[in-house]
Amino acid sequence: MSYYLDALGSAGGVSLSGDGARPSCPICATISVPDMRFDGRWQLYRCPACGLRWLWPQPQTLAEFYPLPVHEAGDFPAPASYRFYLKRRLVPFVGRWRWRLWPHWPPPATPHRLLDVGCGDGRYLRSAVALGWEAVGVERDAIWAELARQVSGAPVYVAGGVEESDWPGTLFGVITLWHVLEHLPEPLATLAQLQRQLAPGGYLLLEVPNADSWQAHRAGERWLHYDPPRHLWHFTPTALRRLLAQAGFHDCWLRSAGNLPGWRRDRHGRNWLPAGLAWLLARLASIAGRGGVLQLRCRKGKQ
Numbered sequence: 001m002s003y004y005l006d007a008l009g010s011a012g013g014v015s016l017s018g019d020g021a022r023p024s025c026p027i028c029a030t031i032s033v034p035d036m037r038f039d040g041r042w043q044l045y046r047c048p049a050c051g052l053r054w055l056w057p058q059p060q061t062l063a064e065f066y067p068l069p070v071h072e073a074g075d076f077p078a079p080a081s082y083r084f085y086l087k088r089r090l091v092p093f094v095g096r097w098r099w100r101l102w103p104h105w106p107p108p109a110t111p112h113r114l115l116d117v118g119c120g121d122g123r124y125l126r127s128a129v130a131l132g133w134e135a136v137g138v139e140r141d142a143i144w145a146e147l148a149r150q151v152s153g154a155p156v157y158v159a160g161g162v163e164e165s166d167w168p169g170t171l172f173g174v175i176t177l178w179h180v181l182e183h184l185p186e187p188l189a190t191l192a193q194l195q196r197q198l199a200p201g202g203y204l205l206l207e208v209p210n211a212d213s214w215q216a217h218r219a220g221e222r223w224l225h226y227d228p229p230r231h232l233w234h235f236t237p238t239a240l241r242r243l244l245a246q247a248g249f250h251d252c253w254l255r256s257a258g259n260l261p262g263w264r265r266d267r268h269g270r271n272w273l274p275a276g277l278a279w280l281l282a283r284l285a286s287i288a289g290r291g292g293v294l295q296l297r298c299r300k301g302k303q
């Protein structure tokens with residue numbers, strides 16, 4: 001079964017219970033209140049209990065809202081960059097703190113097999129392959145998947161084609177979702193499936209925008225990461241923790257981190273703050289625990 005087939009298979013799994021007019025929160029079932037409305041057509045609801053903001057109703061088809069890649073495989077720099085070299089040399093000495101320093105660094109896990117869900121242009125996959133991981137990607141769009149294959153050299157499966165592949169019964173040591181969860185119509189179903197796909201002792205790593213960040217509160221409707229209608233869910237730390245627990249992940253570590261783009265630009269693509277000020281605010285927000293992104297590392301218990 002494909003993650004995306006699961007995710008796209010129904011009308012979003014959102015209950016219209018409650019008073020019949022207002023949807024209830026898909027995470028904690030609290031009756032939600034209308035929130036911002038974008039461009040006269042995209043309505044957000046907000047859960048007063050867990051703080052989740054979410055788009056309702058969701059568009060019937062999402063593909064038309066996603067751009068096609070404008071670059072080709074040869075446009076990407078080789079992974080043997082200065083930073084990459086530093087990681088490879090220094091990380092073994094940093095031990096268990098490595099993920100805290102470099103959140104996108106896959107932690108050691110057995111099997112040494114990594115699945116990147118929503119792998120985009122394949123750059124993360126390529127780094128994983130270069131570090132010796134047996135890496136696999138999955139992507140919604142065939143054109144993006146082909147680009148990711150060319151960039152990474154790793155197998156990349158397209159939504160709808162996954163069930164013909166030989167890995168759905170495979171267990172992975174690490175599964176990653178970098179800025180993907182907020183795009184999925186049914187994040188709980190997808191996470192539950194990924195939980196089953198993870199080897200005992202394996203890690204789920206993900207990053208999403210933080211709807212309870214300083215930048216989200218300051219920017220209001222202009223916030224870069226509202227990005228309607230592509231971003232369907234806007235998670236707070238509370239909402240994200242609850243969702244992961246419902247999907248069967250109980251050993252989770254979460255932090256917020258600074259996010260420069262969310263201070264630099266708004267969702268219309270206009271400049272917001274100058275680079276120096278944006279950098280300072282991103283640092284301060286991160287220190288205060290109110291950074292623009294949430295990074296989560298969950299470990300599946302050994303059964």
Ligand SMILES: [Zn+2]
Binds near residue numbers: 025051052239
């Ligand atoms: Zn809620």
